[in-house]
Amino acid sequence: MAVFTEVSADAAAALSERLGLGTVTELRGISSGIENTNYFLTTDPGDGAHEWVLTLFERLSAEQLPFYLQLMKHLAQRDIPVPDPQADINGEILHSLCGKPAAVVDKLAGGHQLAPSVWHCQQVGAMLARMHLAARDFALHQPNLRGLAWWTETVPVVAPYLTPEQRALIESELHFQQDLAHSPAFAALPRGPIHADLFRDNVMFDGLPGHEKLTGFFDFYFAGVDTWLFDLAVCLNDWCIDLDSGRLDEARAQAFVSAYDAERELGHDEIRLLPALLRAGALRFWTSRLWDYHLPREASMLKAHDPGHFERVLRERVNNPWHWLRAE
Structure with missing residues (x-):
C-alpha cells in the first residue's frame, strides 16, 4: 500500500535474517492502498527466489494486531488460501521494524481480476462462505473497528465537507443503520470473524484467461467480528456492480x-x-473515503480513493433495493 515509512535495505535484511528467509535480493514499495506501508520482499534462502509481502502497520497498535495475524494463521491451517504470517525462532509472528509493528507473509500467486465475470464471482462467493465457517472456532475476539460505532463517530467529522444534499443523505442513512442495529432480527443474524474489505484488489486469481482459479484472499487488516451478511454485502457492492x-x-x-x-x-x-x-x-466505504480524502496523511505514493463512487452506490441501494431469492 502507500509508503508512509521508508525501510532501508539493511533493516529489511536484518528482519529477513531473523525470520530465516534468506538473503534479500529486492525490496520494492507497493503504491496501492492508503492504510499501511507495504513492500514486496524477494529473498533467496539458497534454493531460489521466494516472494513475500512486508507490512508496517501505521494505524493499528501492537495490541490490536494479534487478532488479524492469528486469524490469518488460523485460516491458513484450515486450508483457506490466505497469506501465512512468518514466525521467528520463538514462534512470534508480530515483529518490529523502524519503530513500527510489522509482519511478513507469503505472496499469493497470480493477479487481480478487476473486471470480474460470473465465474470469478462464483469462486469468491463460495470461498467467502468457507472462510466464515472455518473461522467459527477462532478463539480471539475483536469488533469490526470500522463498524457502526466508527460511522457514528466519523460522519459528524466529514459532514462539514459535504453539500446540504450529501449531508442529508449520509445523516439519514446513519440513522437508518442505527435503528436497524437495535432490531431483534439484526441482533439474531449469524456472526463471526469477517474480512470486511474483500474488494477486487484483495483477491488473487491465476491461470489461463477465462479459466482463472482463485488463489487467495489477503489484506485482513480491517477484519473483525461482525455479521457474516455484512461481509457478503461489502463484496456484492464491489464485485457485482457497474x-x-x-x-x-x-x-x-x-x-x-x-x-x-x-x-x-x-x-x-x-x-x-x-x-x-x-x-x-455503501455507507461504511463512503464514510471512510470521505475521511481519507478530506483528512489525508502524508505518504510517498499515496492516492486517496474517490469518495463519490460510494455516494453513487448508496443512492442506488436506497432507491433500487436488490432482493435475492433462493431458487426452489
Whole structure:
C-alpha cells in the first residue's frame, strides 16, 4: 500500500535474517492502498527466489494486531488460501521494524481480476462462505473497528465537507443503520470473524484467461467480528456492480450469493435484511473515503480513493433495493 515509512535495505535484511528467509535480493514499495506501508520482499534462502509481502502497520497498535495475524494463521491451517504470517525462532509472528509493528507473509500467486465475470464471482462467493465457517472456532475476539460505532463517530467529522444534499443523505442513512442495529432480527443474524474489505484488489486469481482459479484472499487488516451478511454485502457492492453507475449486475450478484448459499445456507432474516446491509456496506466505504480524502496523511505514493463512487452506490441501494431469492 502507500509508503508512509521508508525501510532501508539493511533493516529489511536484518528482519529477513531473523525470520530465516534468506538473503534479500529486492525490496520494492507497493503504491496501492492508503492504510499501511507495504513492500514486496524477494529473498533467496539458497534454493531460489521466494516472494513475500512486508507490512508496517501505521494505524493499528501492537495490541490490536494479534487478532488479524492469528486469524490469518488460523485460516491458513484450515486450508483457506490466505497469506501465512512468518514466525521467528520463538514462534512470534508480530515483529518490529523502524519503530513500527510489522509482519511478513507469503505472496499469493497470480493477479487481480478487476473486471470480474460470473465465474470469478462464483469462486469468491463460495470461498467467502468457507472462510466464515472455518473461522467459527477462532478463539480471539475483536469488533469490526470500522463498524457502526466508527460511522457514528466519523460522519459528524466529514459532514462539514459535504453539500446540504450529501449531508442529508449520509445523516439519514446513519440513522437508518442505527435503528436497524437495535432490531431483534439484526441482533439474531449469524456472526463471526469477517474480512470486511474483500474488494477486487484483495483477491488473487491465476491461470489461463477465462479459466482463472482463485488463489487467495489477503489484506485482513480491517477484519473483525461482525455479521457474516455484512461481509457478503461489502463484496456484492464491489464485485457485482457497474462501476460507473453503482448498479448491481444481476447475473454476477445472483451467481455470487448462490455460490455462497451453497456452502453456507442463508437464513430467512439474512435474505430479508440483505438490501439493508448493502446500504450499510455503501455507507461504511463512503464514510471512510470521505475521511481519507478530506483528512489525508502524508505518504510517498499515496492516492486517496474517490469518495463519490460510494455516494453513487448508496443512492442506488436506497432507491433500487436488490432482493435475492433462493431458487426452489
